[in-house]
Amino acid sequence: MRRYTRLAPLGLLLALAGALSAPAAADGAPLTHDDIAWLRRASFGIDSATLARYRELGRDRWLDEALADRDDHLPPAIAQEIDGYEAIATPPAQLVMSYRETLRQVKAMPDGDAKVAAKKAAQIHGRELMRQAQQAELLHAIYGSNPLKEQMVWFWLNHFSVYGNKGPVRLLAADYEEHVIRPHALGKFRDLVMATLKSPAMLVYLDNAQNAKDKINENYARELMELHTLGVHAGYTQQDVQQLAAILTGVGVIRPRDAMRGPRMNRRGRFGGFDRFGGERPGVVRQGLFEFNPARHDSSDKVFLGQRIDGGGFDEVEHAVDLIVRQPACAQFVSRELAEYFVSDHPPQALVDAMAATFQRTDGDIAAVLRTLFTSKAITATAGAKFKDPVQFVVSAMRFSLDGRPITNAQPLVAALNQMGEPLYGRITPDGWPLDNASWAGSGQMAKRFDIAGMIGTGRAPLFAPDGTLPRRQPGERPDPPTLNGPLFAQAMQPWLSPHTRDALAQAKSPAEWNTFLLSSPDFNTR
Amino acid sequence: MDRRQFLRTAAAAALAAPALSFSGRLFAAPTNTPRFLLVFLRGGYDCNNLLVPTGSDFYYESRPTLAIARPDTANPDSALALDGGWGLNPVLRDSIYPLWQKKQIAFVPFAGTTDLSRSHFETQDHIERGEPMDHTGDYRSGFMARLSGQLTGTPAIAFTNNLPLSFQGAGHDIPNISLKGNTKSHFNDRQAAILASMYQGTAMAAASADGLALRKDVTADLEKEMVAASRGAPSARNFASETRRIATLMRDQYRLGFVDVGGWDTHVNQGSVKGALANNLRNLGEGLAAYADALGDDWNDTTVVVLSEFGRTFRENGDKGTDHGHGTVHWVLGGRVRGGRIAGEQVAVTQPNLLQNRDYPVLNNYRDVLGGLMQKLWGLRAGQVQSVFPQARPVDLGLV
Numbered sequence: 001m002r003r004y005t006r007l008a009p010l011g012l013l014l015a016l017a018g019a020l021s022a023p024a025a026a027d028g029a030p031l032t033h034d035d036i037a038w039l040r041r042a043s044f045g046i047d048s049a050t051l052a053r054y055r056e057l058g059r060d061r062w063l064d065e066a067l068a069d070r071d072d073h074l075p076p077a078i079a080q081e082i083d084g085y086e087a088i089a090t091p092p093a094q095l096v097m098s099y100r101e102t103l104r105q106v107k108a109m110p111d112g113d114a115k116v117a118a119k120k121a122a123q124i125h126g127r128e129l130m131r132q133a134q135q136a137e138l139l140h141a142i143y144g145s146n147p148l149k150e151q152m153v154w155f156w157l158n159h160f161s162v163y164g165n166k167g168p169v170r171l172l173a174a175d176y177e178e179h180v181i182r183p184h185a186l187g188k189f190r191d192l193v194m195a196t197l198k199s200p201a202m203l204v205y206l207d208n209a210q211n212a213k214d215k216i217n218e219n220y221a222r223e224l225m226e227l228h229t230l231g232v233h234a235g236y237t238q239q240d241v242q243q244l245a246a247i248l249t250g251v252g253v254i255r256p257r258d259a260m261r262g263p264r265m266n267r268r269g270r271f272g273g274f275d276r277f278g279g280e281r282p283g284v285v286r287q288g289l290f291e292f293n294p295a296r297h298d299s300s301d302k303v304f305l306g307q308r309i310d311g312g313g314f315d316e317v318e319h320a321v322d323l324i325v326r327q328p329a330c331a332q333f334v335s336r337e338l339a340e341y342f343v344s345d346h347p348p349q350a351l352v353d354a355m356a357a358t359f360q361r362t363d364g365d366i367a368a369v370l371r372t373l374f375t376s377k378a379i380t381a382t383a384g385a386k387f388k389d390p391v392q393f394v395v396s397a398m399r400f401s402l403d404g405r406p407i408t409n410a411q412p413l414v415a416a417l418n419q420m421g422e423p424l425y426g427r428i429t430p431d432g433w434p435l436d437n438a439s440w441a442g443s444g445q446m447a448k449r450f451d452i453a454g455m456i457g458t459g460r461a462p463l464f465a466p467d468g469t470l471p472r473r474q475p476g477e478r479p480d481p482p483t484l485n486g487p488l489f490a491q492a493m494q495p496w497l498s499p500h501t502r503d504a505l506a507q508a509k510s511p512a513e514w515n516t517f518l519l520s521s522p523d524f525n526t527r
Numbered sequence: 528m529d530r531r532q533f534l535r536t537a538a539a540a541a542l543a544a545p546a547l548s549f550s551g552r553l554f555a556a557p558t559n560t561p562r563f564l565l566v567f568l569r570g571g572y573d574c575n576n577l578l579v580p581t582g583s584d585f586y587y588e589s590r591p592t593l594a595i596a597r598p599d600t601a602n603p604d605s606a607l608a609l610d611g612g613w614g615l616n617p618v619l620r621d622s623i624y625p626l627w628q629k630k631q632i633a634f635v636p637f638a639g640t641t642d643l644s645r646s647h648f649e650t651q652d653h654i655e656r657g658e659p660m661d662h663t664g665d666y667r668s669g670f671m672a673r674l675s676g677q678l679t680g681t682p683a684i685a686f687t688n689n690l691p692l693s694f695q696g697a698g699h700d701i702p703n704i705s706l707k708g709n710t711k712s713h714f715n716d717r718q719a720a721i722l723a724s725m726y727q728g729t730a731m732a733a734a735s736a737d738g739l740a741l742r743k744d745v746t747a748d749l750e751k752e753m754v755a756a757s758r759g760a761p762s763a764r765n766f767a768s769e770t771r772r773i774a775t776l777m778r779d780q781y782r783l784g785f786v787d788v789g790g791w792d793t794h795v796n797q798g799s800v801k802g803a804l805a806n807n808l809r810n811l812g813e814g815l816a817a818y819a820d821a822l823g824d825d826w827n828d829t830t831v832v833v834l835s836e837f838g839r840t841f842r843e844n845g846d847k848g849t850d851h852g853h854g855t856v857h858w859v860l861g862g863r864v865r866g867g868r869i870a871g872e873q874v875a876v877t878q879p880n881l882l883q884n885r886d887y888p889v890l891n892n893y894r895d896v897l898g899g900l901m902q903k904l905w906g907l908r909a910g911q912v913q914s915v916f917p918q919a920r921p922v923d924l925g926l927v
Contacts, residue, residue, distance in 0.1 A: 217848075238883075428570075429569065436667075438690065451713050503724070504722070522726055
């Protein structure tokens, strides 16, 4: 069940208090540069609520709370917005089934304008479902009560990247974010791997839905090791890829109609799959659209990563994933990526080693690894070393400029990410968007970033219009810029601005221009 | 404020930024100097359904559903005969085949890298770095960037959203811009100068100033181009309209370019003359033909190389697709390219000649082939080629 509507009353009060308080509020001394630098990395961008909570708890308890929190609170207006999306409210099997049914009907129509129109409508509907998935993820990132967890949801979505425009993946993206990635974002890495391995989005995207005995498709097997767990230089061989592909035969998806029937009892009164004659079929594993089908599985004995895996059923997959995630290379690979995302393009090896040691000691506990990261000196010693990627830029700009105020239309933000070249569920290759500075700081991207800063800073984006409509402005009427030069700026940015940014802001001729310069500045765009 | 004045203002503001690269573009690039465009097909395209080994029975045995029929004038879906042993996918009949007939395109089969990881990302990075396998150089240095360093006064640009690794590490800013969507400039000169000034002294200084200046330039250039577009109806296909815009900029301002095209990873239902691969090839072919067309006479100074990280498995897999292979086919085209032939080291397409009983072997290392080609194009000294492709053994296939 969704729990978004329960916004903690305390949090609401604190958010209000933060928004209204002057710098150096009654809570005590102003926060130090080190505090702000730390929060700029631990959160998805600073807003008043985050500052207030940090003041109240201090760094250690703030981190404890963020790492322990497995719940998702959203402001009621935002929760209601997301819950209203068809892509969220409809079970994925139902979405896929009705979409396929529509396509079947279109196909059966006689050629002509009506058919063309119906086909176009179906495509528009598919794109709309994808857009809803993108909007839902962005709204979570901007408004979620735990901004550290929200960063991790995005990080894992990118690490276990799926491409929305491949087949039915666009219909499955919302489910992937909400039910596959989100519940495990701060949990055990192995559970996250298994959840993605059983997700229809991943199985379709990387073709394992097609991987069957005598019809081996090694695509997912390869990327599972190379991109998700071990990294390319981890010492596994082509032979290992082929063996893992064999182990993964039969791991796939079922027809949505069958998925919607759910598990049924067989003749012996147990839950399980059925063969075509209605008889019991042992070894079937089902969960939503996921199915392990032993009839498609190569059950010969395998040798994988130097270990013998006895031929069997889905237990082979569990065994193989155990072997993979316990490799020291996996701890190193995942720790390095996290450090690259949060610390610098070339994080100190000592930090990566410390995180990897935690990973191995805790059996891949993501929260524990993050604790090692966020209690290390490196996290603030390298402040400013990371240039925000477009997702971080857009999310932090919205957190800063909206400061908790709910919007009704997230579509312009989806469009902003598309324009900046980092669309959600839009990476065609499974390696996810790059995490390094150079990938986002080319000249074309800098110019585009200034454009988007202008879009947000001038209030041009129709964020408060009903979804899909244009802003209700009269011709000649100017948009209303948000107030960025307020208490939050005074507390979190003003004391530490670079002289060049200070000079630029002083030259601004209007609040809209001032906002645009601030959001474009290196002070805002690095963390 | 005109463009020069803007640049002076921005440059004055960005005192700390070293050697602003756009100064190289204040004047149009000299005419009659070689233009070079690298087209990177990401995803490992299936070269065997582009350049069809029609002389090989083994090809037809290996691809029961994917094979393209031997040339047959009665069958429009059959391969277009190139020579006795090779044919071309017929979806390129109207775009690339005319270039072949004009001897303006050559194919280099059995081409590629020594990287055998069969990882897209590893191999793409390896190729873009252009370094030998055991390289100890800069992880973020690409061969196009190093080439740009050797060719003073040869303006370079990437037509991509992100600066590709090929062009990273140049020591000066190489601009990038995607021509797929709206490229309009949103800031006036005063605002642009202020925006650029905030980045002075940072690693993003040159990119910020360049980006703003480039937008202004491109906006102006493409407006002119729209007016002149009547000389050829722009194709509805994305890539063709993009390559026409690329041609405008390569004709007037730039001499080194890079563009990439994704979507070539066809593990399932790849198709032969219909389907995903065929659509991609047709789109690519139309784009390249549009590029040649839009350059006009300047096509004669142009060389385009099309490559991909690797080829695919020679045999089709159980899902009527192909998996990650090794050797691939490079394309070299241009107005003065010595084309109409299959170039480079070759071997009969038979089962015993496959690498690991799976893929095309690599007989033409891309570093040696490109090194030789570039040496000839710009008259590079041996030492210069070595700084672009360390430890390469440049080979002259007589392509230019």
